[in-house]
Amino acid sequence: MKLLLGILLGVFFGFALYHAQAAKPQKIYGMLQLKDLELMKIIFFAIGFGSVLLAISAKTGLLNLEHLSVKTMHLGVIIGGLIFGIGFGLGGTCPGTCVTAIGTKGGAKRGLSVVLGGISGAFVFLCCKNMLTALGLFDTWNIGKITLFHISDTYVSLLPFRYGGLLIMGLLFMAIAWILPENQSAKERSFS
Template identity: 50%
Template sequence: MNVASGIVLGGLFGAALYYVGASNPQKLLSMLRFQNLRLMKIIFFAIGFGSTLLAVTSLLGLFDITHLSIKETHLGVLVGGLIFGLGFGGLGTCPGTCVVATTSGGFKKAIVALLGGLLGAWVFSMSYSWFKEKGLFDAMNLGRLTWFQVSEAFQAVFEVGYVGLLGVGVLFMVIASILPRHPFKKNG
């Protein structure tokens, strides 16, 4: 059942990425360059809506947030995030969008990103024990960190709980609605 639901949800996620244009490297790069913020508006709204939905369902007791898989925050995550960001900014694609991009216009870049991601994952898995032995995963280890205190199982940056999560969710949706689509376009 988990595999089937993963395939269905992954397919829906891919369809949504394709529908909003997130599989197009040029559109992603124009967002990263602040030339066209349409995708940024969609991303901000999606994060806000997801956060709001998570907060409301958790406050109502319909969802137990401890079922989420929160990864530990440490130096390895920061280094990996930096590598990811450089690759995303350089190619205009990331692991989620490159799979979808293989079916659309950015096939070559998507394949390069996909193969690069697989190679990176393989290199990391082969060197994991070496990194662990050198203390990469213990350096700056903040544990399973969340922004807001939503469970005793996770550490938090802010102690405002689900209300903080709800507030940030609404704030992200408001930002999405007021962001200009073309911030540097001259009028008339």
């Protein structure tokens, strides 16, 4: 049953990423070069919209709070993020979008190449894991699973606000998405 859900939700997520054009390296380069911010608008809005839905569904009891999953903050998040940024800027893709690209015509070979590189990267990580742990990468600045707002008793929050705070953050994200400049090269969209 859970596997079936996994298939359906994975198809939906891949479909949504495809429609956001996130699987196109040109769109990610455009966003990172700050020339075409459509993808940034979409991502900001989607995250904000997700927060609003999360806040409402948590408040009304629709959401099982055990489904929430907040990741630990430690030095590795920063170092890992910086390394991730090299790959993100270089390839114009990320772990989710390269997998998605495999399903598209014209993007499959590139997507598969990124996946192969990714498996190698994860392999090297596994081999260095003990060394990185010994270096204290995961213990330094480890402040645990911290959230901005009090979304569940499992996590410590920075601010005293609950779902109202998260709702306002979500609306703020949606507003930022709204304000960000529209794609100037709208004509190119039909072409691409």
